Amino acid sequence: MDTTTRANRDAWEAASEKHVREYSELLAQAASGTSLTTLERDLLHDVLRTAPDVVHWQSGHGTDDIGLLQAGARSVTGVDYSEVAAGAAQRRATELGADCRYVVAALPGAPLADGCADLVYTGKGALIWMPDLQAWAADIVRLLRPSGHLFIYEEHPAAPLWTWDPDEPGIRPDRSYFAPSHVNDSFPAGGAVQWQRTLAEIVTAVTSAGLRLLHLAEHPEPFWRMGGVHAAAWNGRLPNTFTLLARRLNG
Ligand SMILES: C[S@@+](CC[C@H](N)C(=O)[O-])C[C@H]1O[C@@H](n2cnc3c(N)ncnc32)[C@H](O)[C@@H]1O
Numbered sequence: 001m002d003t004t005t006r007a008n009r010d011a012w013e014a015a016s017e018k019h020v021r022e023y024s025e026l027l028a029q030a031a032s033g034t035s036l037t038t039l040e041r042d043l044l045h046d047v048l049r050t051a052p053d054v055v056h057w058q059s060g061h062g063t064d065d066i067g068l069l070q071a072g073a074r075s076v077t078g079v080d081y082s083e084v085a086a087g088a089a090q091r092r093a094t095e096l097g098a099d100c101r102y103v104v105a106a107l108p109g110a111p112l113a114d115g116c117a118d119l120v121y122t123g124k125g126a127l128i129w130m131p132d133l134q135a136w137a138a139d140i141v142r143l144l145r146p147s148g149h150l151f152i153y154e155e156h157p158a159a160p161l162w163t164w165d166p167d168e169p170g171i172r173p174d175r176s177y178f179a180p181s182h183v184n185d186s187f188p189a190g191g192a193v194q195w196q197r198t199l200a201e202i203v204t205a206v207t208s209a210g211l212r213l214l215h216l217a218e219h220p221e222p223f224w225r226m227g228g229v230h231a232a233a234w235n236g237r238l239p240n241t242f243t244l245l246a247r248r249l250n251g
Pocket residue numbers: 005008012013057058059060061062063064079080081082085105106107108122123124125126129130
């Protein structure tokens with residue numbers, strides 16, 4: 001593991017303790033299945049009808065996983081390098097009697113068998129921690145069965161540029177859409193280095209790896225709002241998230 005990835009993991013281990021303190025609230029949220037949004041449910045409707053085995057890439061506290069099972073998934077395997085997050089996710093799933101298992105591992109390089117998944121589900125602040133998009137996409141394709149799907153619901157690459165001013169949206173003077181990275185100052189903070197790429201780079205990585213693009217859309221709603229912040233940038237005029245669905249080509 002390189003120095004930046006190790007430091008980022010340390011930041012996530014520390015930050016994940018917050019979610020352990022919120023265990024009861026997250027248990028209730030997971031049980032309700034509501035963290036899997038209506039947008040995600042609609043886009044995944046046809047895939048989830050086929051009872052897929054799901055790999056949740058960078059599963060964090062796994063609150064979406066119960067929702068995926070409730071919406072039709074046969075099983076969910078979460079992979080995350082945070083022992084704290086994966087441990088809490090496993091405890092929650094066991095308590096809810098859900099068919100989820102969690103593996104602690106750095107990604108890419110998932111210690112899972114080739115072709116073990118019908119659906120790789122990822123996002124909500126995941127992609128920004130992957131330094132090498134080609135390696136990311138190749139490992140996802142390796143995990144997918146023929147005709148398996150990749151689904152991403154992620155922060156829009158332009159969103160780190162928006163200020164959180166309450167009256168008018170603005171562009172941060174210290175950020176560039178084309179910069180390779182910046183230091184995260186929201187969550188997990190702690191000096192974590194967040195990788196940047198353009199939407200074009202993400203789509204190119206997906207299609208170059210052997211996936212066919214089925215859906216790509218940009219959305220004004222953020223997937224997450226920092227507590228107490230009411231940014232004008234979230235009021236519908238700017239892109240804050242995107243969704244992507246792709247299918248493995250060979251098969
Ligand atoms: C913002 S959380 C999103 C988690 C999940 N999608 C969710 O909505 O709860 C990002 C997660 O990525 C994990 N992560 C970051 N870099 C990683 C890496 N290289 N390998 C494995 N997990 C990683 C962190 O530990 C963290 O749990």
